[in-house]
Amino acid sequence: MIRTPLIHAAHPAIRASCVRSCGSLLLRGACGYSRHLSTTPLLRHADVSPLTANNTHHEATEIHKQELPGSSSPETSQLTKHDAVSTVPDMVRGDWVLFHPVYSPSELKAVEVLRRERKTLGDKMAYGVVKLSRTLFDFVSGYKHVAKPPAPGMTIEELRKAGYLLSEKQWLERILFLESIAGVPGMVAATLRHLTSLRLMRRDSGWIHTCLEEAENERMHLMTFMTLRKPSMFFRLMVLAAQGVFYNIFFIAYMLSPKLCHRFVGHLEEEAVVTYTRCIADLEAGRIPEWSDLPAPEISMDYWRLSPDAKLKDVLYAVRSDETTHRFVNHSLANLNPSTDVNPFALREPDMHVKGTKIEFDRAESEQYVRESHKIMMRERGQN
Ligand SMILES: [Fe+2]
Ligand SMILES: [Fe+2]
Numbered sequence: 001m002i003r004t005p006l007i008h009a010a011h012p013a014i015r016a017s018c019v020r021s022c023g024s025l026l027l028r029g030a031c032g033y034s035r036h037l038s039t040t041p042l043l044r045h046a047d048v049s050p051l052t053a054n055n056t057h058h059e060a061t062e063i064h065k066q067e068l069p070g071s072s073s074p075e076t077s078q079l080t081k082h083d084a085v086s087t088v089p090d091m092v093r094g095d096w097v098l099f100h101p102v103y104s105p106s107e108l109k110a111v112e113v114l115r116r117e118r119k120t121l122g123d124k125m126a127y128g129v130v131k132l133s134r135t136l137f138d139f140v141s142g143y144k145h146v147a148k149p150p151a152p153g154m155t156i157e158e159l160r161k162a163g164y165l166l167s168e169k170q171w172l173e174r175i176l177f178l179e180s181i182a183g184v185p186g187m188v189a190a191t192l193r194h195l196t197s198l199r200l201m202r203r204d205s206g207w208i209h210t211c212l213e214e215a216e217n218e219r220m221h222l223m224t225f226m227t228l229r230k231p232s233m234f235f236r237l238m239v240l241a242a243q244g245v246f247y248n249i250f251f252i253a254y255m256l257s258p259k260l261c262h263r264f265v266g267h268l269e270e271e272a273v274v275t276y277t278r279c280i281a282d283l284e285a286g287r288i289p290e291w292s293d294l295p296a297p298e299i300s301m302d303y304w305r306l307s308p309d310a311k312l313k314d315v316l317y318a319v320r321s322d323e324t325t326h327r328f329v330n331h332s333l334a335n336l337n338p339s340t341d342v343n344p345f346a347l348r349e350p351d352m353h354v355k356g357t358k359i360e361f362d363r364a365e366s367e368q369y370v371r372e373s374h375k376i377m378m379r380e381r382g383q384n
Contacts (some may be wrong), residue, residue: 010318024106043293051341051367061140081382096273097220098213101325102305107352113277116359122257126264134271141174145278168290171279172229179222180239181246182272182326185265186215188250206346207338210329217322220303224315227297258338266331269323276320282314290373324356325349331360344369347377 016303036161114299138144149159166174190211197204231239252301256260282288302317329345336343344366349355361369 004138023099047096051336051344051370053362069134086156098216100213100217100220100303100322101349101352102233103318103322105350107356110352111273111320111356113270113274114327115355117188118267122260123263126260127262127267129268130271133268137178138238141170143170143174147259156289165282165287168288169229170227171282171288172273175225175279176222176229177236177239177242178272178275179218179225181242182246182268183215183218183222183270184247185254185261186211186213186241186268188254189249189261190215191259192251204219205341206343207242207333210333210343210345212324214329215334217326220299221319221322224297224300224303225320227293227299228312259334259336262334262338263332266327266334269327269330272323273327276316276323280313280316283316299381321352328355328360330359332366335360335363336366341366342370344373347373 011379098111116123118127129242144163146164148166154162154164156165160167162168190208193204193208193211197208250261253264279288283291291312294312296306296312296315300306300315300318301308301310304315306314306318329349332345333343341363344361350369
């Protein structure tokens with residue numbers, strides 16, 4: 001992520017753009033959240049564990065008011081644009097997404113394929129479900145990954161026919177299907193935590209926003225790759241069926257054990273990092289020639305702040321970094337008490353040099369991270 005110096009929220013011009021450009025060292029307070037800093041119980045409960053300061057969190061509300069054009073016919077109305085990703089009129093540029101990082105070149109390359117060691121029965125169960133799902137999905141889609149071609153001299157066509165290589169269409173189908181599922185857990189978790197907050201009339205400790213950010217981030221992956229392939233009716237029905245089943249199972253599972261669910265998502269994201277790493281390796285080895293010079297879709301250039309000459313490869317690197325964030329955040333959240341602990345990533349997140357090389361924060365590390373955030377906030381307040 002781009003390292004940006006701490007900026008006080010009193011600079012609205014900077015704030016407007018930093019929702020997407022702020023990085024590891026930038027408190028989200030700089031993105032308009034800082035009014036919460038003066039009231040956060042972190043400041044009042046320095047003598048107790050920052051993780052269990054029950055009311056500590058931020059719940060930012062970012063209001064984007066855009067004037068829509070005056071009356072217009074249904075044909076020309078901005079509201080009836082079926083391909084719109086935002087209802088903001090085309091001529092107005094602005095932020096319409098939640099916080100997410102923009103990566104520096106070195107961060108994009110810092111990602112490592114990591115596996116978390118399974119320690120408890122719950123860990124093993126969560127990993128087992130992910131492993132089984134992946135094996136079934138590979139079998140159904142006829143994909144057998146091999147590090148090297150099984151016989152020397154096989155052409156790309158022959159490798160694809162034998163199921164050792166995915167064609168660009170198969171890669172897209174795989175990615176689109178998986179991203180349509182990946183957007184579910186964050187929304188379910190956010191929904192349930194939101195309802196809990198309403199029902200128990202107590203604050204959420206910063207988890208809802210991180211879950212929502214993850215859900216939106218996954219949806220943006222889907223929107224990006226959607227621009228490259230028009231899904232068939234059969235494919236859409238598959239997604240519909242999978243979503244119907246998965247949403248409900250995950251909903252019930254999250255009510256029973258949020259920890260187990262975050263662990264499950266952590267392992268799922270390990271697989272996502274593997275998938276995108278293999279895709280990038282194939283692309284860089286010239287095994288997906290259709291994509292070797294393909295420009296990045298416009299939506300992705302806007303979302304990840306890519307350069308105008310960015311290629312699809314750059315998008316894949318950015319998406320892999322996002323999946324790495326999900327891996328790190330979910331495994332770390334699974335190490336906390338979801339009822340009492342503060343989300344350590346509510347205000348800032350480590351950069352990809354940490355998230356890409358470390359699978360999680362244990363509870364003590366999360367606690368330390370919250371303390372550091374507290375210190376940064378205090379310093380920031382002292383300077384302004
Ligand atoms: Fe994704
Ligand atoms: Fe993900």
